[in-house]
Amino acid sequence: MIIITKNNMLRRILSVLIALLINVSSSSATADSATSVQSNLTKAEQQWLAKHPNVKLAEPRGPLLKRSTAILISLGIFLVIFMTALWVLTLYKTKETLRISENKIRQQANFDSLTGLYNRHKFYEILSEEIELANEHDENFALLFLDLDEFKEVNDTLGHGVGDALLRRVANRLRNRVRSRDVVARLGGDEFTIIISDIKNMNDLKSIARNICSAVSTEFMIQGHSINVSTSIGITCFPHDADTDEEILINADQAMYASKNSGRNRYTFFTDSMRDERIERSQILQDLRVAVDEDQLELYYQPIVDVKTGRVVKAEALIRWNHPEKGLVFPGTFIELAEESGMINEIGEWIFVSAVLKAAEWREKYEADFQISLNTSPIQYRENGINVEAWGNYLAENGVSGSAIIVEITEGLLMESSYGVKEKLLALRDNGIEVAIDDFGTGYSSLSYMKKFDIDYLKIDQSFISTLSPDSEDMALCEAIIVMAHKLGCKVVAEGIETMNQLQLLKDADCDAGQGYLFSKGLPADEFERLLINEQSKHTALFNGKTVITYLPAEHSDSLPQAPLEELEAIEA
Ligand code: C2E
Ligand code: MG
Ligand code: MG
Secondary structure, rough: OOOHHHHHHHHHHHHHHHHHHHHHHHHHHHHHHHHHHHHHHOOHHHHHHOOOOOOOOOOOHHHHHHHHHHHHHHHHHHHHHHHHHHHHHHHHHHHHHHHHHHHHHHHHHEOOOOOOOOOOHHHHHHHHHHHHHHHHHOOEEEEEEEOOOHHHHHHHHHHHHHHHHHHHHHHHHHOOOOOOOOEEEEEEEEEEEEEEOOOOOHHHHHHHHHHEEEHHOOOOEOOOEEEEOOOOEEEEEEEEOOOHHHHHHHHHHHHHHHHHHOOOOOOEOOHHHHHHHHHHHHHHHHHHHHHOOOOEEEEEEEEEEOOOOOOEEEEEEEEEEEOOOOOOOOOOHHHHHHHOOHHHHHHHHHHHHHHHHHHHHHHHHHHOOOEEEOOOHHHHOOOOOOHHHHHHHHHHHOOOHHEEEEEOHHHHHHOOOHHHHHHHHHHHHHHOOEEEEEOOOOOOHHHHHHHHOOOEEEEEEEHHHHHOOOOHHHHHHHHHHHHHHOOOOEEEEEEEOOOHHHHHHHHOOOEEEOOOOOOOOOOHHHHHHHHHHHHHHHHHHHHHHOOOOOOHHHHHHHHHHHHHHHHHHHHHH
């Protein structure tokens, strides 16, 4: 519209200019005719003029002045036209640039640049709208929360380029498996969400979920690589399970984790029991904050026995929670929550301080080389975790050598090959603290990690020990682990020894140390101390060339497994 008006204006300016130019040419014609009038004077008149040189004929100024003004005006108009044209062009260009960048901003604000699906921001917006619409029209919808199962492995082994291409292909397949009015979004990483509106029956929903699982688990060929991944899906329904966007997402996420935990490549519907579990977890978390402040946590100690000498050489510190209403609570109930909430750092510090003080005491009372092995969480190796310098200072202030402490880490931690982890582990070792890999055999650590992180002990997971029998697969594994560890300069502790038979087999396989109910379960510090003192006299009597037996505190023997007790009695008899 503006441009059309400008064109009209331009046309008008041009016509004025042409008229002026015509005027200029007519003015110069007038000037020329004045000169010719002058030359037309009579001879007498010309002679008279020659005699009077002071007398000058008036010059034809009028036409000459008009001519220069016209040129100036023309130039001015040219300039105005030029400037206007420039201005119009610039205006047009700016408008175009603005339009393009507006589109770009809208695209970036609403769409995921990698897959072209809706992004997290837009998804939240749509979810709120869906809730409003469904409320208005008394309708329902389902939210599917998807997480790819092996995406990290693809990224780690084939690189981010292939990972990105895989995400794009997954996005396409998801789009193709739902109706055009259903909403597919990528929340970030390998997380996707799908809103299926107006569900007529649950079987339709199940069949969509099944379809998606099979679409994602069908082989991908990317840059010459054959890639197989799968997806875990959590499904929640509005308004049946929740009526706020926040709760809908929490539900779907929780159901997705249920899918992960029950074997991946499947879908799980959110249930009421999941909600109960969530409420209980948040209650535990609340109580745990109080527990930390009010000193309800306690360290129990389980003996670690040298299988060759039968002596208790170390103790593993195991955390317990003296809950005011629930009684003794085991770590399985709260460590994960402490990790998720970050409280594990504070708890971890308390564990270290308590263990150092006990180690100092027992080194003095019992044996100078005595060690306490404490469990650490991977979270403690991240930022805000263990302050190695502070730990070193604390040891020094209390006159305790670093070698009094062993930190137990998970195999998974070694896979987190971030710089910080290695740094911290090596710094701990510089302070004399030893490092053990807990539950060895259940994760994916490789031999190279043993050397890289300078590991001192492998603790064979109790799942290998519980089924130990001569010529069994577990026996072969234990033997292999022991030989390999020794070759790499590591010692081996077997966890969960419950029977004399297991102990004998491990001893024959050259295992260094063991722990388990056969010796004793975890005990409060004072009871453990009694065990240490008694063990000093007892182990020599019972260990005399025959076998190891340690003290079993009477008040705990009821809860111990029957088989080992029977075996113990048989041996003692
Ligand atoms: P873990 O470090 O592998 O500890 C050994 C677990 O096996 C302990 O369970 C112990 O009581 C149990 N156990 C010991 N001997 C036997 C046996 O002969 N048979 C059987 N069936 N079990 C045996 P607990 O105390 O419930 O600890 C469970 C896990 O919780 C620990 O596994 C450890 O990963 C974690 N944990 C315990 N204390 C702490 C702690 O202070 N900090 C952290 N971060 N984690 C801890
Ligand atoms: Mg442990
Ligand atoms: Mg363990």
